[in-house]
Amino acid sequence: MATGRPTHPADRGRPANRGRGIPEATVARLPLYLRALTALSERSVPTVSSEELAAAAGVNSAKLRKDFSYLGSYGTRGVGYDVEYLVYQISRELxxxxxxPVVIVGIGNLGHALANYGGFASRGFRVAALLDADPAVVGSSAAGLPVRHMDELEQIAEEEQVSIGVITTPPGAAQQVCDRLVAAGVTSILNFAPTVLSVPDGVDVRKVDLSIELQILAFHEQRKSGEDGAEQSVTGPTPKAATKLRRAPSSGTDGEFPAVMPA
Amino acid sequence: MATGRPTHPADRGRPANRGRGIPEATVARLPLYLRALTALSERSVPTVSSEELAAAAGVNSAKLRKDFSYLGSYGTRGVGYDVEYLVYQISRELxxxxxxPVVIVGIGNLGHALANYGGFASRGFRVAALLDADPAVVGSSAAGLPVRHMDELEQIAEEEQVSIGVITTPPGAAQQVCDRLVAAGVTSILNFAPTVLSVPDGVDVRKVDLSIELQILAFHEQRKSGEDGAEQSVTGPTPKAATKLRRAPSSGTDGEFPAVMPA
DNA sequence: TAGATTGTTAATCGATTAACAATC
DNA sequence: TAGATTGTTAATCGATTAACAATC
Incomplete structure (x- = not known):
């Protein structure tokens, strides 16, 4: 199939998913499909089968077809999916x-990394401002943008109609920053600080913890060396002994992030 | 209950989970519980109920008790859980x-951020080496450690018995780096590059994509403004129209990461 | 003992998967 | 038409949750 794209008679209206919305598990996989499709698109591949695309995205093909069925009937039986069309449909769905427009609050190493992260810009996210409360950081620049003072948040949020905020502050500052973002009209927050944030209804928070994945790896790694079934020390220490836990000599609170933003 | 810790008569042996292992969903939550418990421990709180701990971790208490039941019977009815004891048990389980010892390959902004990330050191992860293939980066230092050349990988991996590697290279270099890590004996890989890695059996890969969470937020944010049910343009463009997708003017491949490591 | 809270059961819900009829 | 591949069904599996007996 070169230029002749499928007719898609079922194109107009056809949510395919019964009562309400797309399952969360499916939504979480759409970005994976999108990335694989974008790569195919860049190689000018015109169509792809569920089998091929599933392999590229690292899932199984039944799951992929099921996922796509929630979006509508965008494939052609016997042929596969039109790459460009599917890129558009998934992009639109997401x-x-x-x-x-996005603001990033807390411009330490991680804030810097995110500001430079090409994956944002190429997917419709535009960094409206980089903010920090530390006067030593304010005025410097990252990814070609000036770091502005936290106090400019409210004005920027209104002018640029910012609805998404990214928090990359130390944990101690996160809730405070979060409250301010919410007050400024932000309704979606991506939190990299290792803190559970409280927000009012209607505000979405998603959390990324850079060490959780590593801990999960350690869990499985441990089973590998343990062989047979990992029941290394079945007994375990008594509660008494447990008190003498090895602990990193960190000061004060968890101190998980490099100090970046005092306020 | 001040000093008198529960007796835990059921302490010795008691996997509680039937046939095989702890559910993945439970494993993924253990780090959350651990963080909440660590915070309580630092405040010298001696015991905590499932209700309180669940609130601190942001889950519901039935789920938490069910999760803990897979580890064993570490609580005391009518009292709650001994904080220190539980910190130890969860740490051990994980x-x-x-x-x-961990190596980080690709020392750009993100590699820097991870090297400085206190959450690693405080949880048993030790950065054995920072590696990069770019001569301009090799020799600099990050988080007090020298950045060493990628060619030193094999020696370091053997000497330090490294079994976990973190990949923070651009996507184009990731598979190559991955292969080399595997050849050097690494059996768990945390991949921040937006690429699906292939690895032989016995090697675990976990992936962190900084933009996926943002895309999921955008999905929900979109529904908010759309009101009623988000069926904004039911018809959608034809496959033809879709070809003219807006695309960031990025060069070549996805280019999602700031250029860091040429090799 | 009375009150509190765990650990577990059982019901429910949602996600995954194989299989295949529909159909290009 | 024959071959290929989607979209959907139905069965299975795993995760969540409420409820409560066990027990400190």
Whole structure:
């Protein structure tokens, strides 16, 4: 199939998913499919089968077809999926065909890394501002943008219609920053600080913890060396002994992030 | 209950979980519980109920008790859980009571951020080496450690018995780096590059994609403004129209990461 | 003992998967 | 038409949750 794209008679309206919405598990996989499709698109591959695309995305093909069925009937039996068309449909479903101004609060190493992260810009996310409360950081620049003072948040949020905020502050500052973001009208927050944030109804928070994945790896790694079934020390220490836990000589609170933002 | 810790008569042996292992969903939550418990421990709180701990970790208490039941009977009815004891048991279960030497490959902004990330050191992870293939980066230092050349990998991995590797290279280099890590004996890989890695059996890969969470937020954010049910443009463009997708003017491949490591 | 809270059961819900009829 | 591959069904599996007996 070169230029002749499928007709898609079922194109107009066809949510395919019964009562309400797309399952969360499916939503979480759409970005994976999108990335694989984008790579195919760049190689000018016109169509792809569920089998091929599933392999590229690292899932099984039944799951992929099921996932796509929630979006509509975008494939052609006997042929596969039109790559460009599917890229568009998934982008639209994820809301990536519109422009999302984002503020990043806390410009340490991680804030820097995110500001430079090409994956944002290429998916409709635009960094509206980099903010920090530390006067030593304010005025420097990252990824070609100036770091501005936290106090400019409210004005920027209104002017640029910012609805998404990214928190990359130390944990102690996160809730405070979060409250301020919410007050400024932000309704979606991506939190990299290792803190559980409380937000009012209607505000979404998603959390990324860089050490959780490593801990999960350690869990499985431990089983590997343990062989047979990992029941290394079945007995375990008594509660008494447990008190003498090895603990990193860190000061004060968890101190998980490099100090970046005092306020 | 001040000093009198529960007796835990059921202490010795008691996997509680039937046939095989702890559910993945439970394993993924153990780090959350551990963090909440660590915070309580630092405040010298001696015991905690499932209700309180669940609130601190952001889950519901039935789930938490069910999760803990897979580990054993570590609570005391009518009282709650001994904080220190539980910290120890969860740490042990996750394998965090041992030392895990880790190498980080690709020392750009993100590699820097991870090297500085206190959450690693405080949980048994020790950065054995920072590696990069770019001569301009090799020799500099990050988080007090020298950045060494990728060619030193094999020697370091053997000497330090490294079994966990972190990949923070650009996507183009990731598979190559991955192969080399595996050849050097690494059996767990945490991949921050937006690439699906292939590895032989027996090697675990976990993936962190900084933009996926943002895309999921955008999905939900879109529904908020759409009101009623988000069926904004039911028809959608034809496959033809889709070809003219807005695309960031990025060069070549996805280019998601700031250029860090040429090799 | 009375009150509190765990550990477990059982019901429910949602996600995964294989299989295949529909159909290009 | 024959071959290929989707979209959907139905069975299975795993995770969540409420409820409560066990027990400190």
């Amino acid at each position: 809301g990536l065909t519109q422009d999302w | 394998g965090l009571t041992q030392d895990w």
